Amino acid sequence: MKIVITGGLGYIGAHICTVLNQKGYKVILVDNLSNSFIKMYHQLIALLGEESIVFEKKDITQSDEIKELFQKHSDINGVIHLAALKSVNQSITQPLSYYQNNVGGLITLLSEIKSKNIPFIFSSSCTVYGQADQLPIKETSPFKSSFSPYGYTKQIGELIIKDIVKSNDSFKAMCLRYFNPIGAHPSAMIGEWPIGEPQNLVPLMTQVGIGKRKELKIFGDTYNTPDGTCIRDYIHVMDLAEAHVLGLEYLFSSNSNHYIYNVGLGKGVSVKEMIHRFEKIIEKPIRQKVSKIREGDVPVAYADASKIKTQLSWQPKYSIDDALLSAWKWEKQLHSHNDFQVS
Numbered sequence: 094m095k096i097v098i099t100g101g102l103g104y105i106g107a108h109i110c111t112v113l114n115q116k117g118y119k120v121i122l123v124d125n126l127s128n129s130f131i132k133m134y135h136q137l138i139a140l141l142g143e144e145s146i147v148f149e150k151k152d153i154t155q156s157d158e159i160k161e162l163f164q165k166h167s168d169i170n171g172v173i174h175l176a177a178l179k180s181v182n183q184s185i186t187q188p189l190s191y192y193q194n195n196v197g198g199l200i201t202l203l204s205e206i207k208s209k210n211i212p213f214i215f216s217s218s219c220t221v222y223g224q225a226d227q228l229p230i231k232e233t234s235p236f237k238s239s240f241s242p243y244g245y246t247k248q249i250g251e252l253i254i255k256d257i258v259k260s261n262d263s264f265k266a267m268c269l270r271y272f273n274p275i276g277a278h279p280s281a282m283i284g285e286w287p288i289g290e291p292q293n294l295v296p297l298m299t300q301v302g303i304g305k306r307k308e309l310k311i312f313g314d315t316y317n318t319p320d321g322t323c324i325r326d327y328i329h330v331m332d333l334a335e336a337h338v339l340g341l342e343y344l345f346s347s348n349s350n351h352y353i354y355n356v357g358l359g360k361g362v363s364v365k366e367m368i369h370r371f372e373k374i375i376e377k378p379i380r381q382k383v384s385k386i387r388e389g390d391v392p393v394a395y396a397d398a399s400k401i402k403t404q405l406s407w408q409p410k411y412s413i414d415d416a417l418l419s420a421w422k423w424e425k426q427l428h429s430h431n432d433f434q435v436s
């Protein structure tokens with residue numbers, strides 16, 4: 094069976110590719126390389142072989158490119174849609190690019206595949222909940238006023254999908270609301286590798302650990318939490334990848350056509366605790382400094398993941414420490430190869 098992953102050379106897409114490959118699927122990776130390197134494709138081939146992975150350089154906001162893709166590959170069995178811009182902070186200064194890419198891209202893609210009734214997974218985010226009133230957060234928790242345009246693009250995306258499945262019983266879709274994916278593939282051959290400066294906590298922390306960056310800024314320590322720093326639900330990217338494959342297989346055999354699941358470990362961990370855990374793993378201190386809060390940050394978010402565990406039999410295999418260790422191995426690998434020093 095053939096599966097398209099949009100944003101397939103990005104952080105999460107590349108890891109999903111490894112799990113699909115392991116289960117015998119052919120994978121078509123679609124990416125415009127706006128936040129990834131072609132070298133990621135070469136890494137995937139080195140890891141998995143080239144027979145069952147194809148790369149198509151396409152922009153999902155361009156309908157002619159998307160039409161061409163589905164004409165060339167007319168036998169697609171599923172689409173996992175990850176291609177999006179993802180910086181909460183940048184979305185506040187560049188809202189139009191975020192709506193154009195994330196909402197415009199989704200509409201272009203759905204216009205092409207809706208009539209073909211190809212099962213569809215949408216990469217949503219816990220950001221749709223804003224600051225939830227109740228913790229842990231259940232899927233029934235309402236959408237709150239978002240802290241950022243990025244958050245709104247995910248809310249709008251989910252609403253578009255909800256309306257489409259309502260209008261067409263034969264179109265099956267699933268929204269996965271990720272909490273905070275971290276870590277890397279056990280081989281350390283693929284991992285989080287954005288263009289330019291990373292924005293997320295763990296790659297910034299590993300860069301300080303390896304000496305690429307002088308110190309880690311802690312974005313605020315006066316939140317109403319036990320140590321004053323924000324709390325998140327960090328989940329190993331391989332466990333998240335597995336959830337996509339289980340989700341897709343569930344869609345293939347299911348009778349209903351619309352599903353929504355949280356994907357998180359269900360454990361709230363503070364920024365300071367993450368730094369502390371990482372320092373223990375690498376056996377050295379991380380230079381850090383408390384700085385002002387980051388606009389758009391939600392103080393506390395962690396999941397109730399019981400729905401996906403019960404319905405899809407999803408069981409996370411990795412701990413937060415496993416994830417941090419794998420991120421560290423990946424950072425060391427990036428550091429040791431000259432041809433990786435592009436960012």
Ligand code: NAD
Binds near residue numbers: 100179
């Ligand atoms: P990423 O930036 O590493 O990957 C996204 C990929 O999409 C990149 O390779 C980029 O080049 C590509 N892309 C962007 N716009 C495109 C377009 N118009 N056409 C084709 N390709 C395009 O990000 P990621 O961390 O892998 O995130 C993947 C998805 O998961 C995103 O939708 C993101 O919003 C969502 N998500 C991520 C997190 C997280 O913390 N990483 C959390 C929740 C949800």
Ligand code: UD1
Binds near residue numbers: 311
């Ligand atoms: C956010 C969104 C998530 C979104 C993702 C995409 C929420 C709850 N989560 O993740 O849905 O899809 O971005 O990128 O809105 N931090 C520091 N110093 C740093 C970097 C981060 O202290 O240098 C802190 C942040 O304040 C936050 C935590 O570390 O509390 C995690 O930050 P990050 O990795 O950027 O992820 P989120 O912002 O939680």
